[in-house]
Amino acid sequence: MKRMALRWFGLAWLAVGIVVCGAQTAPTAPKPGEGPASGVPQDNPDNGKKTPETHLTPAQAKELFRSVDDILHFASSDSKLPVKHEVKRKLQTRTSVEKYVVDKFNDDEDAKRMQRSEIVLKKFGLLDRDFQLKPFLVSLLTEQIAGYYDSKTKTVNLLDWIAPDSQKPVLAHELTHALQDQHVDLDSWENKSLSDVSKNVEDDNKHLAVDEVDTAREAVLEGQAMAVFVDYSLKGSGKTLLTSPNVAGSLNEDLTDNSDSPVMARAPLLLQESLLFPYREGLNFEQVLMKDKGLTEAFAGVLDRPPSTSFEILNPKSYERQAKVPLLQMPDVHGLLDNQYAPYDIGVMGALDVRILTELFAGEDAAVALTPQWDGGIYYAAQSKMAKTPEQKAETGSVALMYLSAWKSPDAAKTFAAIYAEELGRKYSGVKRQQELESNGEQIYQTNEGPVLIALNGNQVFTSESFELGLAHKLEFLMEGAQSNGNLQTAQTTPGAKELSGAIVHVFANCGLMRVGMPH
Known part of the structure; x- marks a missing residue:
């Protein structure tokens, strides 16, 4: 639905790659027997309070900056997307990150359209009549953000309150977005939908002709970045997503656990599914293509010939057959x-x-x-x-x-x-x-x-x-x-309408990697 459920809210806010952290920082991918990630404030069972937030020392910041190039080359090797130039890096405070999210939310065309479409979502019954969408989404994003790559400034943004070892898997995800950007220019590749209100039948069908392009493309971007995230997290074991197909199934189960995300836990089904769709279904889509077509086709090939509907994401074999909906x-x-x-x-x-x-x-x-x-x-x-x-x-x-x-x-x-x-x-x-x-x-x-x-x-x-x-x-x-x-x-790959949920998906995707998209 203009990604009615998703596309309406720019339901794909993950494309640029921010993860918003609330009281806790983003965890790394789990390892057997491993406890909470270093640098993550933990609940104190004695007094119910959280330990004070820590910040990177100059030495830790230097180490993290130095790791960017190594992780970029890992992402390139893993995805077969070439490094065309180095990626700028910048250390951000929690305040600056939260401002980035709020500003992006307020400025994003899909967010504006989302506010307009809120009535239609309620009319369909996807949101309750008394639900206040904008303040809830601001709270949700603020809770969920963990790290991000900004395609406008070509900069990967590091967080000064998360320990380097905890940030490195997130960097693998975000630097995959940087490689995608170097391959196709994300600013022009991502946003294909029309934002105006159609006034006549010709405009109506132009809007419809694009179908769900943005939703599908956001799932590609996040699915590829999740594949690299998983491989980076598994690299010490010698396993990969391709050689360990059960990993994705376990990850999908983990993504539905909202126990450490109070705002996400009480989000309407529409928002939960819109937020998860690019990560979960995008990863599944990529895993099928990696197995059937190989790494080059699953990464560069899909960026060069992207799917145009959520149906293709949900049914990768239809994409492989080039079947049009x-x-x-x-x-x-x-x-x-x-x-x-x-x-x-x-x-x-x-x-x-x-x-x-x-x-x-x-x-x-x-x-x-x-x-x-x-x-x-x-x-x-x-x-x-x-x-x-x-x-x-x-x-x-x-x-x-x-x-x-x-x-x-x-x-x-x-x-x-x-x-x-x-x-x-x-x-x-x-x-x-x-x-x-x-x-x-x-x-x-x-x-x-x-x-x-x-x-x-x-x-x-x-x-x-x-x-x-x-x-x-x-x-x-x-x-x-x-x-x-x-x-x-x-369905075409030229500008047109978004599916109902699309606006939501796009807003989420354009804000970065969310905590809900990472293993607990």
Whole structure:
């Protein structure tokens, strides 16, 4: 969903590589029998207080600066990405790092779009109505950051409160981003989505044409950096990710442990999955390519021919076959809507978004079973022109939403329609079914925010929320008719929309390596 779930928030903030540390510093990869990493403030069981934070001595800082070149060459050897020039390095204080995160959050285009898209996420039920997204995300990032490479200044930033041995695995991750930057220029390679609001049908389909490019690319960047991180952590054992395939599975289990991250532990599923997706699924994607195609293709090859959808990240074999995911067409709805509504948001409801939504609504087992049956989806949101004040515009009731999803079978479509209908009571109050108004394949409800139409037609499900019922039927006719012309688009690698979760993923990825992306 413009990476609805992910892309909306720039759900990929990891691409530049910051890890935000809260009360604790970033741990190294675990070794058998090893205790907490040196330099990490620990809880005192006697008084509940944390030991005072330590800072690097001049000798330690000198050692850390000196290690950058060695680790850069390790990352180059491990990834087969050549070193074209040395990487600048700078020591940062906790205050300066936290300022960097907050400034980046405030300035990032995806973050701005995320704030706008917050209403749509709530409309879909991915966030609770009373959830305050921006302050929570600032707290989450502040807790999670551990280290970062800044692609604008071409500098790897070291942290003055973490012991050198604890920072070195993080450096392996961040310096992989530096090598990626030297190969493709990350500033131009990463951000391919359009940030403006489309005003006509041509703009609508330009936005949709990019599908989930940024989300997929962020997963590539983080997956590659995680592979090098793992190999650096294992180098003393003589093992690698390629020779020890079970390592990734163990790491994935570790990534879901939020016991030392209180803010992450209480984050909505959307934010947790958006933050983890580039690390977890990106690493899995890279591991498959390393095994099937070799290191050069898994690193430089993927940077030169990146995937364009979260579906490809979740299904690496589809990427290897160069199979394109059909992209649903957006019809011209502006003639019906523009007198009463202003265009608000449009995007792709991608495989990752569907997985998150299905897990939230029906549980993990349902998500695992249904997500592979996904075959495309788009949404369009419009805001009533009756909403005049900022307070009125901030209400979910001011926005009307339509969503068309396609499935590989009528049974899968029927299952999704039932799951979606079951959750209406969680999103709205006063939900009442109006069966007397329904035609074949329809479910119609009245809610405190207006009518809801759920229409099942073969392998497609159309939903309309808050549009007047007669208008909703006209929109259904247009949306379904646009897909029957036999001229489906496919996901492209040119500028366009982000999937719903995409904005979140992008914001996370652009802030650096997060603690949640590292083994505990």
